[in-house]
Amino acid sequence: MNKSVEIKNLDLEFGAVKVLQNLNLDIGKGEFLVLLGSSGCGKSTLLNCIAGLLDVTAGQIHINDKNVTWAEPSERGIGMVFQSYALYPQMNVEGNLSFGLKNAKLPKDEIAKRIKRASEILQIEPLLKRKPAALSGGQRQRVAIGRALVRDVDVFLFDEPLSNLDAKLRADLRVEIKRLHQNLGNTMVYVTHDQIEAMTLADRIAIMRGGQIMQLDSPEEIYGRPVNKYVAGFIGSPSMNFLEGRIEGDVFLVGDLAIPLAGYEFASGNAVSGEASLGIRPEHVVTGELVGNAPFQIDIDVSLIEPTGSDTLVDCEVAGHPFRVRMDGQAKIKVGERLRLGLDLSKASLFDKTSELRL
Amino acid sequence: MNKSVEIKNLDLEFGAVKVLQNLNLDIGKGEFLVLLGSSGCGKSTLLNCIAGLLDVTAGQIHINDKNVTWAEPSERGIGMVFQSYALYPQMNVEGNLSFGLKNAKLPKDEIAKRIKRASEILQIEPLLKRKPAALSGGQRQRVAIGRALVRDVDVFLFDEPLSNLDAKLRADLRVEIKRLHQNLGNTMVYVTHDQIEAMTLADRIAIMRGGQIMQLDSPEEIYGRPVNKYVAGFIGSPSMNFLEGRIEGDVFLVGDLAIPLAGYEFASGNAVSGEASLGIRPEHVVTGELVGNAPFQIDIDVSLIEPTGSDTLVDCEVAGHPFRVRMDGQAKIKVGERLRLGLDLSKASLFDKTSELRL
Amino acid sequence: MADARPSQLFRNKSAKIAAIPMIVTALFVFVGGTAWTIVYSFTKSGLLPRLKWVGLDQYERLWSTKRWIVSIENLMIYGLSMLVLVFVIGFILAALIDQKIRFENTIRTVILYPYALSFVVTGLVWQWILNPEFGIESIVRSWGWESFAFDPLYNADIAIFGVLIAGLWQGSGLVMVLMLAGLRGIDQEVWKAARVDGIPAWKTYIFIVIPMMRPVFITTLVLVVTGIVKIYDLIVAQTGGGPGISTEVPAKYVYDMMFQANNLGQGFAASTMMLLTVALVVIPWAFLEFGGSKKRG
Amino acid sequence: MVDITSSQLSGPQGPKPRKALSRRNILLYGTLFVVTVYYALPLYVMIVTSLKGMPEIRLGNIFSPPVEVTFEPWVKAWAQACTGLTCDGLSTGFWNSVRITIPSVILSIVIASVNGYALANWKFKGADAFFTILIFGAFIPYQVMLYPIVIMLREIGLYGSLTGLVIVHTIFGMPILTLLFRNYFTSLPEELFKAARVDGAGFWGIYFRIMVPMSLPIFTVAMILQVTGIWNDFLFGVVYTRPESYPMTVSLNNIVNSTQGVKEYNVNMAATIITGLVPLTIYFVSGKLFVRGIAAGAVKG
């Protein structure tokens, strides 16, 4: 792979607190990499290290095959977009876009050309003379992206660029960023803790926890074959149901139930046995007419219903474990009703009880 | 209906700005009412009027059949939970819970009893001695709810209680609040601008816009039969696709397409004709094997794909209008691919072009 | 292939260059000046600083001087009363003004304007107003209340409180503005929560709002205490230290020793005592409050 | 749209009736009135006295308005009062004060704001220690530093010059101002600073192009504090300069503190008011900005 950003053995400490530990990460040219993780796991810290806004404690950072570990942020060939937009409030949009270019002492016409191009791409031409205070949230975010765009850099860094926006706008801008990536083909590193964003945008997702990368893979892999229980629980909304039990032969025992493992692909290729967690996503539980096809079926009592419009989430219990099922938005069910569920282990995951690794 | 909160001809002005205008609203005993609307539409203002935190300009407010228009907030039998939690930072959790009660000169053992109950319900017993600064966002929110809970009131008011939390926590606490409502059976009035929250929590939703209530109905009705285009577009994520065209006889004409209206229930009972918008939700577009059953079918080019894990969103164009389709998370499609869609107007909505009301 | 880590000394070069005035001031003026003062406090300097060592003589004399003791007592009395009252008054005024009152701007300006006047002016005016011959006392008496007595500046036991009246007049405006700013910075939802809980306003202020205003209180504390420790002009202008020595303060002792008694050594010894006290209290506190890595790195 | 047509309302409705003369209002406005009188009284006395002739002043009552308004004291204070042999009142001193105040205010604010900026955004090793010393410096009585500074200024050859005085004012303004600026800059969003660094702006670029334009309120506060402090300064002005550049407080001192002869209270008061006029004007003009700036610089710790 042609590497755009290479991070080697990176350590970062704030005083006594080790925030990043021996972190290695290679990002390909033109790749859209999403850093995903819960709050405080070190995503922003990593991004700031790449940008040069934090001095690393140990390790190296290469961008486009150049060691930039000690280079100034502006010399690294990166552009950055921040959560709070971080627009310069006293400059108008044009001033915001040109500030970096003027600092780099670019000729005037070159600056004008780049601003023109960026504002066309982002459709902010009518806003060029406005101050940030006179822009809506989405427009501000677009200007913030524009500021990275005009710098004509190879690597874009986004730090939760959409999390200050409301749900609707977030969905729209998400599409725009995706389009932008398709058109520009730059490398993008994108921090978020919204997994929908991560799933929809990423070529690869790096799931972070406690300053380390847990899994680095394509969205489908991460969603379908999470490497450990943490990733499995973290990815997916509503989140995966876990049943704690035991693998014995070709069945998974939980409470009185024996769920056949037929169809499950073990990571090692061979079936194993012992204490384990079975993870099934709410949307992979079959209901209604299709239940008949499922290899394992069970009746449950509905304890809570959450209709979201497009879907209906049903809470119940399976073998003493809380269990959630996603049904069609049209489904008419009531609390207390009895419902038949079908489980298909070909889409499920099994994790070791102690190591929590995928089996 | 047994009324818990009654709002009659309520007006509220800030100086010259009329924020609420002649607003009427009845909330039943034990009902979970959600006030939903975009920012600045007056949701918080209405809630503050009910709580007695704002002096109304005209009209009346009754709580439990008592006219409380002039009563102090603490005498109205309400508890309130705020977006910023508004915990008292210098007191520990127990202090936060008991401060109001001590002030009301309740006997000590009664206070202890109530705190015990509330902290059991909310599972915050281990936190009682901590200061708010030492709590996570979700825990703080729980304490804030606890503060309303100990007051043993009939009506709970929530002002965007979850919007400062991250997505995952929000989903979890949403369930908790729903459970709480099921267990306590109090009346709850809940302000949010997150429609998923609104849909999942509400018995009835009041969609507000510009200080007025646009639609007050059950989530299903609002989702399925929005009274106007604003509500239709506002509710649902990803949002409804609109095709601007014309009704002629029993078809809807848009571009070269003629979509048969068969199955659509007109609000007036009779078919009408004229300029109109056709709204179809992305999840109501049929793909794959089922297309064959749909009354109207069309082939489109996929322009963008957003896999969210559980679903896959496909962007395309229909008769020159951007159009979005929700497909199964397992679906394997590529950008540029040709795809056949099936539309079923029985689940669609039609709105008048000028009045934007449902046809 | 790894580029060497660049020298730490030259990272943030501009920042360090820009901080040179601060560093020079801190080291040469504040530390250097303090050290110089301490050194000369062990000498027998008179009108001019001279290195004639006398050991602790100056300190012995200092602590056996009644005027110095009285000065310290006065500073304590004045300082504590000032601190308490200026905070109480400043806060109450801010709370009153925060009630969405009318004429807010006017009232605020009236309360604040004394801060624009120098202590010399303040002292002079209040000396006048408190003068029994033609000030408040004579006015009230002319209204017919013949036995009315209000002459704090002429009664050695309470003269320091006469100074306090003027000090408060001058200083409470700034505190009021600071407190007002702090109050306006409080999350409104906390107020609402307290109202829903049925907590009376005064309790909300005392138990909830004031604890939340800690940062403002810190800044105010620094401003007020620096003013108290340095108090000199007001005393000179208003009472000249009298009646008797009832309103003497340490800074005045220092100044008088240096320029009236031509006894620099004694003045420096007194200065050293003041600096030492301040340093003992301020430096650890300031380091805790402003140092550390509470903020960004 | 929902439209529940409602019947006639009965019982309490609309805004809660509030008596204009409620107990709360009487207490509130009563207190404020008393307070306002307390604060305004001295200014009133000063103005009234400055407008009276000496005979009227000898009659006593300092609170009574002037029977015969005269501007003689003002003229005298401004243009005729003698300081030793020069009898041009406060006028020369006034211009000297202007010449001292303007550069001192500018320099002290520039240096303090750069300090605050460096401390907030570019922390280097030892920065906290220097800042702590600076805060300690805020507590040092000026008299204590009089001699050391004389010696320092002598060593760098600036003693007696205006530059020397400007430096002294800068030094003594530095602690509090640095504190204010540091707090203010810390409260600005850090991401702005980061964005500017990515945009290639350096220490000074960020300071001038990003920070300064955003800091009007705190610069106002600093300006007000410094103008007040420097304008009212007597000690430094007289000790560190030469007679031709003595500030007007020296003339004021000479007018007010003359040890012999009849005290011309009206002239004293007029001189006092004239001297206070510049800071007073600034207060009256920029009151709102002052409160805003204080909020920005003091609230965030």
Next chain:
Amino acid sequence: TELEVMHWWTSGGEAAAVKEFADAFNGTGNTWVDAAIAGGEAARAVMVSRLTGGDPMGAFQFNHGRQAEELIEAGLLRDITDIAEAEGWKDIVNPPSLLDACTVDGRIYCAPVNIHSWQWIWLSHKAYDDAGIPVPSNWTEFVAAAPALTEAGKLPLALGQQGWQQRGLFNVLFAALVSNDVFLSVYRDKDAEVAAGAEVAAIFGAASDARAMAAGSTVQNWNDATNLVITGQAGGQVMGDWAQGEFAVAEQVAGEDYSCLPGLGMTELLSTGGDAFYFPVLNDDAEKAAQAELAALMLKPATQVAFNLKKGSLPVRGDIDLSTANDCMQKGLELLSSGALLPDTAMLNTPDTADQISTLFVEFFSDPTITAEDAQAQFVKIIENAE
């Protein structure tokens, strides 16, 4: 040549007197650059700072006495012995002690310009008339008359609440009530035993009387106290000869409206303090020349007359005619020429000692619970430690 002259004579009469110097100096073709700072303390701070700061003025006024010793030792002041010799100051300055005070190790460093004496009591005729008793003619009578005045609602003794005034009162009592030897052995020889003795105890007794008589005196400034005498609210005030200026301004006539008693009417003598000008060491030759001219000029008969008439003080040379001076001044002149003189305490005591004594009397006069014995004990301590 421009010469900057610094002084603290800012009020009406003082400034007028300085103007005589300035005019005379300007008349010689030089320019007097006036630098006046009100308040001796601030002025001294400035002067010393200017000298240490290496930016000296051309000449400055200082209380003539021991204050300047250190400046001379530090080599900051110019030796003007040559000028003094050329002008023959040794012969003309009267009393010679004035010049002695300018002399260190046989060299002369300052030019004395006037004589002020402290030992006066000023009595209000109106006050005594109102009380219906005769105006006292000495301190004993004054003390005896106090109860009558109190009865008449008058303040027997006006006294400003400032240290130097209170110290002054004590020193005047000291000079007037006991013999010169005691005064000199305490203040010049620093004899603590004498200070602890019975004679000094008597003075403290008198001071205690004075304290009782001044109990109702709340004024701060000396001229406010004088004003009490002028208006007849107080019986008398012990104050230096400069008080006379106040009576003159109020257009009162000595002997009719008020009386002045040198030496409190007990021992008729005067102390001879005064003011002097010092000349810092300068580099510029033209300025040096100007300094010399100024120094010489200050003691010229014409300038002396003009200056002292305005200032209300006595000239430093006995050979000039002051017939225009008023009653009280004439009394002073007589005493001066008769040689009934004492050195001024400022010449005997360091400022530090003076300041300690001031503080002692500030306390003593403001706090009636301090007994005369206690005060004397403290006084002895100060004298013991004095240099």
